[in-house]
Amino acid sequence: MADDHTLTPAANPTLIELTRGDMVESAHRGAAAVVDAGGRVIATWGDVERAVYPRSAIKPLQAFPLLETGAADAFAVGADEIALACASHNGERTHVDAVTAWLGRMGLGESDLEGGPHAPLGQAARAGLLRAGAPFGRVHNNCSGKHAAMLATARHLGEPTAGYTSPEHPVQRRVRALLEDMGGTGLDDAPLGIDGCGIPTLGMPLRAVAHAMARLAAPEDLVPARAAAARRVAAAMAAHPHMVAGRNKFCTRVLAAGGGCVLVKTGAEGVFTAALPGSGLGIALKIDDGAVRAAEAAIAILLLRFGALGGRVLDVLAGHAHATQRNWGGTKIGVLRPAEGWPG
């Protein structure tokens, strides 16, 4: 009953803190790994060997089978749609129309998507639907592009489309094999959970996730078909930042300003990944408590530290790495910033 600091002995370090006036009001712990394409660990903080669910932060990897199976070429999938396959999108008209058209080209429709409906993540898109009295559908689910890509592989290979979200369906087996290869880690005994959109999510060490992102950034040592897939995914995300997220979203802002020098992807519960084609590094992090604000700040800080970046993206990242907080009246009340001593 008394004060007990030992309930979770292996505490990850505090990465991000929020100040208000004279003091730190809130703090976010987490773990992060920076790894190169050969698997060499450049830097870590916290426990990067413990499994975490990478959630949507590995959508760029989950998109590989779309290319490797030949489904993308069979269905004339454009770079904008490959970017959409990697997206946690805002549910804006442009995203929804693209998913609808793509499904149509495969002879499928919204009812074939197995991810549940939710209000668009984009504030303007959500308000627009509310004003119009229009319902939220499965195409508005932020993962609908990834689902279209998964359906494309099943359709192309003559597999049943129904049940493609089941862990035992060939679609998900391909994703698992891909993750094992890219992360250099076996997943037979990996913790299994169900993602927000219904697909399986497998617990992986952050180090392995960072390694996989490094190989996306520097695919030279992958087998040719996989290296080609990595190059097409990277090029698509860089060329179509709006498709990867949307208006006012961190990933879109950083991708747009990065000009292909940095790929970033958010995941639920405080996960973030980055791939740096220039330096061949991959980054993966997870905020213990799942906070988006801290994950965005932390990936910005690590990209400033390890990205070897230049130009406009530095300003975008700096704005997230040390973010002035204002209240509803517009008064500055504090700052979201790296915790003292981090990342060192």
Added chain:
Amino acid sequence: MADDHTLTPAANPTLIELTRGDMVESAHRGAAAVVDAGGRVIATWGDVERAVYPRSAIKPLQAFPLLETGAADAFAVGADEIALACASHNGERTHVDAVTAWLGRMGLGESDLEGGPHAPLGQAARAGLLRAGAPFGRVHNNCSGKHAAMLATARHLGEPTAGYTSPEHPVQRRVRALLEDMGGTGLDDAPLGIDGCGIPTLGMPLRAVAHAMARLAAPEDLVPARAAAARRVAAAMAAHPHMVAGRNKFCTRVLAAGGGCVLVKTGAEGVFTAALPGSGLGIALKIDDGAVRAAEAAIAILLLRFGALGGRVLDVLAGHAHATQRNWGGTKIGVLRPAEGWPG
């Protein structure tokens, strides 16, 4: 650069964890105190002597001057309006109309409110305004009832109303003196911040906040005017749960089911307070990372453990203490629950 677990040596314990499938996905650390009206510490977890900003969780205390100054009676303020003074409300029609009418009775209007405008916290209220194309005003600010109460004391005592949110204004000096008395703690050197609605927020030890809430629950030893104020605040919150928050909100649900046996109040950045008139206990907690979901779960768990409650409120609290999580498709994906060993 290597793994470093010592950046924040005095880690608070993990109170709440979120599972997904086979493992814990996210975890929330925090501190909590259970104190009686005499100041006796019944139980604590984590560092309860470090200052935290209590934010909106002390609105029931900030409402005392409305009663103690005689402003409530001078302006015919009803119990529903006293509850609104303690509220972080949804910005529903019923809240907005009540604040507008109250301001009108004092010869004031929305422009006298110094808290900035924001979209109503209530999902239905927000959607309704969006559908109607109506703007969000200062009356929609979740703190507008507290601001009306603060304006009432200034108006009643002939003080200027402009600038009532300044730390040096008599309104805020009264609140500070009240908090010092109720919490049994000096605040001259307290960390000072600006709250979301523009008023000062003073850093206080959680133990002192819990003590103040215990004295709200059991005001027998307060001076008569203060004890009377405590009783009117407690009775108003119990009689008008909807005014304290609104549709689908934790505080309203617990107040409504509690029948006067338990008062609860949420605050931003993961703060929660409770006052238990039956047992004379006060509770205050802060989740380190500021997460609402964890603060609600933690206060529910502590109320089940220390509330000596019965009846329908137990079901409401149990639903928050161990909350099944579902994804957008309605599939059960995990549970939000107390961390292993907590609260013991």
